[in-house]
Amino acid sequence: MGKTRLETSQSTVDMSLVEQVPGKKLKDNLRAYTMVFALLAIWLVLAIATQGTFLEPRNLSNLFRQTAINGYLAIGMVFVITAGHIDLSVGAVAGLTGAIAAMLQVQWLPTLGAELGVAWLQAGWPSTIISIVAALIVGTIIGIWQGAWVAYGQVPAFIVTLGGLLIFRGAILGITKGINIGPMNPTFQGLGQAYLSHTTGIALAIASVALIIVYTIMSSRNKLKYDFPVKPLWTEVVLIVLYSGLVIGFVIIMNRYRGVPIPVVLLIVIAVICSFIFNRTQLGRYTCAIGGNLEAARLSGLNVRRVMVQIFALMGILGAIAGIVLTARLNAATANAGNQFELNAIASCVIGGTSLQGGSGSIPGALLGALVMASIDNGLSMLNVQAFWQQIIKGLILMVAVLIDVKSR
Template sequence: MKDSAGTVLPQESDEHKASYREFLIKSVRENIRQYTMIISLIVIWIIFTVLTDGIFLTPRNLSNLFLQMVTIGILASGMVFVIVATHIDLSVGSVAGTLGALAAALMVKVGLGPIPAILLTLLGGILIGCWHGFWIAYRGVPAFIVTLASMSAFKGLTLAITRGATIGEFPLLFKSIGQGYVPRLFFQDAAFHDTSILIGAAAIILYIVFDMKKRKSRQKYDFEVLPMPLQILKIILISLVIAMFCSIMISYRGIPYAILLLTGIVIILSFVSQKTKFGRYIYAFGGNKEATRLSGINTKQVNFFIFVLMGFLTSVAAIVFAARLNAATTSAGSLFELDAIAACFIGGTSTLGGVGTVFGAIIGALVMASIDNGMSLMNVNIMYQYIIKGAILLLAVWIDFSTKKKA
């Protein structure tokens, strides 16, 4: 190839093209579990769309699906840290039921306002987390036993608070946490939701800015980065996903407050896991407990605060769930622990500890919520729903063990 002066221009070498291919293959292999789950989610949506004659993919149903996913998504975000540290929390369902009943009783029976009730419920979640953390971190009782005991105890406490009856209804401010949508700003009677458009545009811009900033930071320290064409392709694809999500909300009633709450939690916990000492200590402990202890890290303190965080997030999930139902019932929180744990495993969190991401857990929660929603639309008997969800959990764990064995 020559320019106008007849000078031979360098062409892209075969070695350079091969390095592109190798880097792409390596990137796919490192993230194969999450890519597989995203593809599986798309396949699940297509199957349910066909089986429900298109009802599944309507804006109204997808908006409800995302709302249903929020509670499990919040629990799964905390459960990632628990499982990464090689623990398990079987009590989150029962604790969520108790804390939801506590919030309801404080507002309906005691007469407290929504804000004091919410603050006391959050404090209750933190104290429960401290209780679990004390026994697990400082008394050496396995998390399985501690949380199993709490699962039974808090079911009884829920019955004591509710006295076997449903408690409701709640003030508008409290209900809006689980049922409310971000209001329109300018065009009140328009067919589209202007606030959701602005939020979506802001999310895309912020993603591009932070992604490019991360790329420059990695280049500064000579870390491996995606070739620029692949980087641009990645930005375009993720921007399209954000735009598609917002378009669903725009077509219905806008973005729910609960979705914004979950998004904030995911961003904060992702930052904690990747950019803080606490997050790095959790992954180090899950990868090699003895080496972490010998390196001088206070492993007891790390384990304690893992369960304090889990208790706090359980209280947040309880508030969102009670607000969405506008009631607290004796059966609230039933099998939440199964869905949260399954969401983590489906999203790539290893059963052996040391590996897992908050984003992956959210994908897993969306998979579980999609299956629940789709089977409900098809009027599948509840007993088959439980069987299918149990089989999915078993399959996810089997895949994790098979992957680790091959590695």
């Protein structure tokens, strides 16, 4: 079953099949545009209501920072929901891993360092790195463990992660004893609070633009290699200019305040990596297949159980990242950190067009969804709308978003 047998001679490729159907493309894009327009409409309304304060660089910087933590969770949730499952424990996982990182840095490592007489364990970079790695490992193990319950125990994910939610919330209380654990080392705090310097931001933006160009050229080359038609040069150029403009514009706006927030940089990096996994790797394809038709996926020789465990492991890692950044941002671990984050993550996915039936999902969509949720929180807070109204409005927006999605299909 060598690859050679699958390769194709130029004469057998039917070009007409590879070209996009205009109707389909328009419809797909329309959905994506609808979301972007909805977000812009919300921004416009909030900008008018706040007399422009909402769109000031300072506030936009805050807005993106607020989006980041929910964003990590929403990205993982896209995988879980697309595979036809749900994870109710992500907020608790974030809380627990954040608490473990804080306990390590604030109590366990200093104690251990004192006992062993090792000064470098007690503070600074070593302590921060150990805490972060430990939190990531715990998150991964939790993910694998829950995934195993779902895949091998065949307990519905709803139940497994509902149980997980209770277990991890209990564990948080147990290890923090219900008190705030802090403060964190400045090196740790930076993950949640620091900004890229203006020059680094610009340098990264230029690097991203270069990457976009290289990627475009490489994918065109790959198409040419198999003799597929490539898009006309001008559309490629327009796209490159558009994306580059977005990246550079974003960095310039952020630089007008303090620079690009570190959590946002992290979010973008994770989003790019996870989009690649989702769209271009076997894991991503299998995730969609399992959610689309479990039986067909199984009969096609997929190791469905292993894929499920991998998906939950990924969710666990992203939960830990959310926990670490949350602890860094609050400069402490608290007993109710991450409370109800799972609901925001699920809502972001659904607003972003990920089907709860499984089989299809979108990471950029989930990020837009997360941005919508954060915008409403942020904008309504600026308008001094009471917290209860914020919740009611978010709930309604979730329902309306899905209603529009269902009706437009």
